[in-house]
Amino acid sequence: MSVEQHVTADSGYAYGVIGADIHVFGDGSPVYLLVNWRPAPAADPAWLRELPSRMLNSRFEVVPFTGRDAELAELRAWRDQEPPRLAVHWVHAPGGQGKTRLAARFADETLKTGWRVVTATNGPGSVQPPPGSEDLSLDGHGGVLLVVDYADRWPLTHLTWLLSNALLHRPGVRTRVLMLARTADAWPALRASLANHQAGTSSRLLGELPDGSEARAEMYRAARDAFAVRYGVPAAPGPGPPPPYGLTLALHIAALVSVDAHAHGRLPPTDVAGLTVYLLDREHLHWGTLFARGGRYATPPQAMNRTVFAAALTGTLDRPKGSAVVAGLGTGHSPGRVLDDHGYCYPAAEPERGTVLEPLYPDRLAEDFLALTLPGHDADYPAADWSGQVTARLVGPHARRAVTFLATAAQRWPHLGPGHLYPMLLTAPSLALAAGSAALSALAALDDVPVQLxxxxxxxxPAQRQVNLDTGIAAVQRRFTHELLALDDSPATRAAAYHHLSSRLQNAGLLDEALDAAERSLAAQEELPEDIPALATSLSRLAACLAPTGRLAEAISLTERSAALFGRLAESDPERWEASVAAELTDLANWLSSAGRHAEALAVSERAVSRWRRLAAADPLLEEHLSIALHALGNCLAGLGRWPEAADATFESLRLAQRFIEQDPAANEPGLAAALINLSVQLAAQGRHADALWASEGAVSCLRYLVRVNAAAHEKALATALTSMSDDLANAGRHQEALDATAEAVAIHRRRAAGHPSTPCGELAQSLSNLAHLLLMTERPAEALSAAEESLEIHERLYAQAPELHGAGLGHAVSILSRGHVEAGRPLVGLVFAVRAVNLYEAASAGNPGRYALPLVRALGQLAETLALAGRPHEALAVCEDALARASANAAENPPAYGQLLTSLLALRSRVRRERRPGS
Structure with a gap:
């Protein structure tokens, strides 16, 4: 099939792709760029010799691939394995370990096998896309390989957008994503988000080559001989043993310096710092030589030094931004002239983009250049007194790259943190926040990061959760807690430190760690003399960690204690403590509702809403808390089957929350999604299916974004939203879409449950029941029975633990299994399960008729139909009459739902009457 795409622009650049998606920001700039893999360009040896560092750029592949044969074989096996269709592999190692070279060799090989090979570059805001169109169609290709370098430096949201690209989700097309990174810190959150794509995941640390190994010697000799060829040295220098460096880049640097020194009649240094200084000296020599020649090149070496330093901090920019950077360097020369001369020394990797300020490569050399240019080291290299001022000016607008590079360099150069990075961040801590979650994690990992910072x-x-920063915030808070307690392990310090840590860990979705920290906080608090506010706060924190893990009885008990303590305080000082009482009552209502104690939950929730209404009337800023309390009230009313009132409360909650969501989406979007999920259920129960679908689709959309940022914290809610949306899609007759949504929910719950195989997962059981129901609707009874039986097994275990809480869920599972057997032609087996479903729903309805009267009528209708199919029409008719009587008695409470049910029951009664034999 021939596909043609014409891309034009009246001004600037226009960029298009064939066979893939384009994700852009609101201003039209790309989130990332996808381009076809291109083999290494040929480079003139004379041009390479001008600057030895050019030969270290993996883009030119001066050194043949050697020394990683085992790792390359692993990548081939990973590519060729079946299943899964989609697999993502994260390769991490310190800079200079050879990741990029390994990936390049693998990409070249894969291209030759007939696969489409694509690279992705993160590109928000700084670089225009290349002009024209990129053909990424997969017709005639055996698969697609996507290579993502510097994956740990991408914002997590951008990576997850990339992984949702249609290029990676072609049915039947084997797809592999190879991600390269310096650390594995960002991998767990990304791996969790991949569960939504049912992708295979794996990771590997690319270790150092063993000291004294033949592989290391071979790598050194190959590099030395390749460099010697480029230098035109008649014979390579004497063999000699390789230097004792484990990094691939260090071996290459040692080989390069030995050849360059040999070619110029010099003695090479023997230590790592000396090798770096040697290469940087050659950069300075090149700048000076070009300037001395005259001609078009007119930038003095001192000005070029500043420009190269700036480029290391900013990375590539478009020309207008680059001009502004150079204009602020104070070189005394035209920015345009300086940029042209810099581009002569350091040409853009992709000239068609029109970028400037290509930084030094490899990155490790750029990081070392920054460190050595900034004062405070004792290496034999001249620091520059202007470097601190330039750094201070450029870090702000380029924080993501600059802070990351400085933090990485600080791991090797001990003067950099205390002398430059830490004071800068102490003065302007907002820079660390602007640098992003990955930069915060990198800072937290530095050995000498000061407690004060x-x-x-x-x-x-921020006081509230921030989905784009929660992971990095948790890393910093964890490190701060460790350092603080090393200085002061008193109970008071432990209580406060672990309390704050628990909150941050929970925001990041690290529930087990959060629970451990909350327990430590409460234990420390109980060692202290009674401090009612602090004790009540610790109890509340622990309850908030226990409830999501299913330990509701403990959460309820702790919250009741906390509410009572705050109540004592409010009696003497209501202005100060009334809000704390209201907050605890809101939490208590939620825990009681989750535990199935709906009448108690409603009474508590109404008290909470009443208090928050009074407080918000005096202080409108507290309307945010009123919104949360109304959301809880809606849940409690729904738990009692009072659907119209529940929807009204949730609607009011959403109206109040809208203002706060607009002001701070990152903090309030999780609450918005939760409210939309509940609203969809409440509307569907009233037969308002179109409105319900609007709400559930909104919840899914919101939660997909949140999961991209932090899957651990939000994927459970996404699965819940998918389940709700599936019901709404089914009611709209969109059965295949409903089935897809439910299958995704099952995959998420199954992965989450895999970590706790001995603990039954109610969400997984419910999703499996829904899956079985939809499989029956799409005429796949064998698969439906398999899902229904698995759901039943989980529900049985839950019911054995808490019958009052899980009876209705078990009834639903049994009812679906009954239908499955009937559809499979076994009505007598189905009848056994249909009877049990009615018994379970009768017990549930006796305790909560508002919620379960309607499901009981449905179960009676199914029993009547099963009896008829089993050849027992008299009994079928009696059960049908009972169902009709119950439906008629309750129809006024929910006319849409009961009206539809009455119609189907009347039709069933007529059919049974016709089929009943006279006189039988």
Whole structure:
């Protein structure tokens, strides 16, 4: 099939792709760029010799691939395995370990096998896309390989957008994504989000080559001989043993310096710092030589030094932004002239993009250049007094790259953190926040990061959760807690530190760690003399960690204690403590509702809403808390089957929340999604299926974004939203879409349950029941029975633990299994399960008729139909009459739902009457 795409623009650039998606920001700039893999360009040896560092750029592949044969074989096996269709592999190692070279060799090989090979570059805001169109269609290709370098430096949202690209989700097309990174810190959150795509995941640390190994010697000799050829040295220098460096890049640097020194009659240095200084000296020599020649090149070496330093901090920019950067360097020369001369020394990797300020490569050399140019080291290299001022000016607008590079360099150069990075961040901690979650994690990992900086960052973190920063915030808070307690392990410090840590860990979705920290906080608090506010707060924190893990009885008990303590305080000082009482009552209502104690939950929730209404009338800022309390009230009313009132409360909650969502989406979007999920259920129960679908689709859309940012914290809610949306899609007759949504929910719950195989997962059981129901609707009874039986097994275990809480869920599972057997032609087996479903729903309805009267009528209708199919029409008619009587008695409470049910029951009664034999 021939596909043609014409891309034009009246001004600037226009970019298009064939066979893939384009994700852009609101201003039209790309989130990332996809381009076809291109083999290494040929480079003139004379041009390479001008600057030895050019030969270290993996883009030119001066050194043949050697020394990683086992790792390359692993990548081939990963590519060729079946299943899964989609697999993602994360390869991580320190800079200079050979990741990019390994990936390049693998990409070249894969291209030759007939696969489409694509690279992705993160590109928000700084670089225009290349002009024209990129053909990424997969017709005639055996598969697609996507290579993502610097994956740990991408914002997590951008990576997850990339992984949702249609290029990676072609049915039947084997797809592999190879991600390269310096650390594995970002991998767990990304791996969790991949569960939504049912992708295979794996990771590998690319280790150092063993000291004294033949592989290391071979790599050194191959590099030395390749460099010697480029230099035109008649014979390579004497063999000699390879230097004792484990990094691939260090071996290459040692080989390069030995050849360059040999070619110029010099003695090479023997230590790593000396090798770096040697290469940087050659950069300076090149700048000076070009300037001395005259001609078009007119930038003095001092000005070029500043420009190369700036480029290391900013990375590539479009020309207008690059001009502004150079204009602020104070070189005394035209920015345009300086940029042209810099581009002569360091040409853009992709000239068609029109970028400037290509930084030094490899990155490790750029990081070392930054460190050595900034004062404070004792290496034999001249620091520059202007470097601190330039850094201070450029870090702000380029924080993501600049802070990351400085933090990475600080791991090797001990003067950089205390002398430059830490004071800068202490003065402007907002820079660390602007640098992003990955940069915060990198800072937290530095050995000498001062407690004062960690404390300053902790104080500046937003009070509410921030989905784009939660992971990095948790890393800093964890490190701060460790350092703080090493200085002061008193109970008071432990209580406060673990309390704050627990909150941050829970925001990041690290529930087990959050629970452990909350327990430590409460234990420390109980060692202290009675402090009612602190004790009540610790109890509340622990309850908030226990409830999501299913330990509701403990959460309820702790919250009741906390509410009572705050109530005592409010009696003497209501202005100060009334809000705390209201907050605890809201939480208590939620836990009671989750535990199935709906009448108690409603009474508590009404008290909470009443208090928040009074408080919000005096202080409109508290309307946010009123919104949360109304959301809880809607849940409680729904738990009693009072659907119209429940929907009204949830609607009011959403109206109040809208203002706060607009002001701070990152903090309030999780609450918005939760409210939309509940609203969809409440509307569907009233027969308002179109409105319900609007709400559930909104919840799914919101939660997909949140999962991209932090899957651990939000994927459970996404699965719940998918289940709700599936019901609404089914009611709209969109059965295949409903089935897809439910299958995705099952995959998420199954993956989450895999970590706790001994604990029955109610969400998984419910999703499996829904899956079985939809499989029956799409005439796939064998698969439906398999899902229904698995659901029943989980529900039986839940019911054995808490019959009052799980009876209705078990009834639903049994009812679906009954239908499955009937559809499979076994009505007598189905009849056994249909009877049990009625018994379970009768017990549930006796305790909560508002919620379960309607499901009981449905179960009676199914029993009547099963009896008829089993050849027992008299009994079928009696059960049908009972169902009709119950439906008629309750129809006024929910006319849409009961009206539809009455119609189907009347039709069933007529059919049974016709089929009944006279006189039988």
């Amino acid at each position: 960690l404390a300053t960052l902790s104080e500046r973190f």
